[in-house]
Amino acid sequence: MGDVLRSPGRWRPASWIGLLWLIFCGGAALATQPTPGTTLDIDEAIAFSRARIGSMPDDVVLRDRDGRDVPLARFRGKPLLVNFVFTGCFQVCPTSTRDLQGAVRAMRDRFGPDQFNVISIGFNQPTDSPLAMKMFAAQLRIKEPNWEFLSPRAEDVPRLTGAFGFRFRPSPSGFDHTVQVSLLDAQGVIRTQVYGDFSAEALGEPIRRLLRGMLISDTHTAADFIDRVRIFCSVYDPTTGKYKADYTLILQIAGGVTFFVAMLGFGVGEWWSQRKARRRLREQTA
Numbered sequence: 001m002g003d004v005l006r007s008p009g010r011w012r013p014a015s016w017i018g019l020l021w022l023i024f025c026g027g028a029a030l031a032t033q034p035t036p037g038t039t040l041d042i043d044e045a046i047a048f049s050r051a052r053i054g055s056m057p058d059d060v061v062l063r064d065r066d067g068r069d070v071p072l073a074r075f076r077g078k079p080l081l082v083n084f085v086f087t088g089c090f091q092v093c094p095t096s097t098r099d100l101q102g103a104v105r106a107m108r109d110r111f112g113p114d115q116f117n118v119i120s121i122g123f124n125q126p127t128d129s130p131l132a133m134k135m136f137a138a139q140l141r142i143k144e145p146n147w148e149f150l151s152p153r154a155e156d157v158p159r160l161t162g163a164f165g166f167r168f169r170p171s172p173s174g175f176d177h178t179v180q181v182s183l184l185d186a187q188g189v190i191r192t193q194v195y196g197d198f199s200a201e202a203l204g205e206p207i208r209r210l211l212r213g214m215l216i217s218d219t220h221t222a223a224d225f226i227d228r229v230r231i232f233c234s235v236y237d238p239t240t241g242k243y244k245a246d247y248t249l250i251l252q253i254a255g256g257v258t259f260f261v262a263m264l265g266f267g268v269g270e271w272w273s274q275r276k277a278r279r280r281l282r283e284q285t286a
Helices: 013-021 042-050 092-111 130-139 154-164 200-213 222-232 248-285
Strands: 061-063 069-071 080-085 117-122 147-150 168-171 174-177 180-184 190-195 234-237 242-245
Touching: 042 190, 080 092, 080 154, 092 117, 092 200, 117 130, 130 147, 180 200, 190 200
Parallel strands: 080 117, 117 147
Antiparallel strands: 061 069, 080 180, 168 174, 180 190, 234 242
16 A cells, blocks of 8 residues: 555554554444445555646536536635545445544644535536535535535546546445545646545645645745745644644755855855955055
8 A cells, every 4th residue: 555544654543543444434333245246456546646746637517516517627726635435334434534623624724714615516417416426515514715525426437537547336235435535736737636534634735735836836925925934834733734834944944044044145255354454555565
């Protein structure tokens, strides 16, 4: 699995859970045995998913909770988190979506409420209708801004799930599927896939890197600059599960700039003193 299921140096409990959940979702217990040929191959599913990194999904038109058409391209311009669910799931989909909600709240508390978007897509069509997605969001009490619950048309599901590297198979308990979140950059390109562990650390760090990359190029106003500095100086605190301010790097940069200016001033002063001394010497010998 490499680094997609663990953090550097240690295995996280959530990563073990993610590994166990990776190919299972449904209302039955883990002991349920799916019929032959319906389970997913973990290695193949991961390889299929990771192969989509660096690609841009097609601009598929989906429907929001009120049945209105929403093109995928509408979410370009900001980082985007995308996950797939089916509303008939009683265990993993609700639990993983709640985990995602906790991470989103932690990231927005620190990064700001309008720095990225989130969409959850119902892949079990036509069951995951706009109304079903609306009820799913209401059941989980998800009211976060910039988080949409969308329904593709049945004919678009294979193309959409394939573009995001999302695998699913019918099983006696509902569906076996990858439990993943895809992170897209502001241009709509998939930059990373996160499996199982939907913590603020696992999702926040790649988002923070994207936002830090926009620090200069997308800064147009003083408010934009303040937002970027806040993002730049945010670090994850594992004891609280939230992000906090860390201005160490800014202080180090300021110290380095101050030292450089001081040394430059010293050098200019020495050069000017020597120049004046040479001038006086020439005048005395003239």
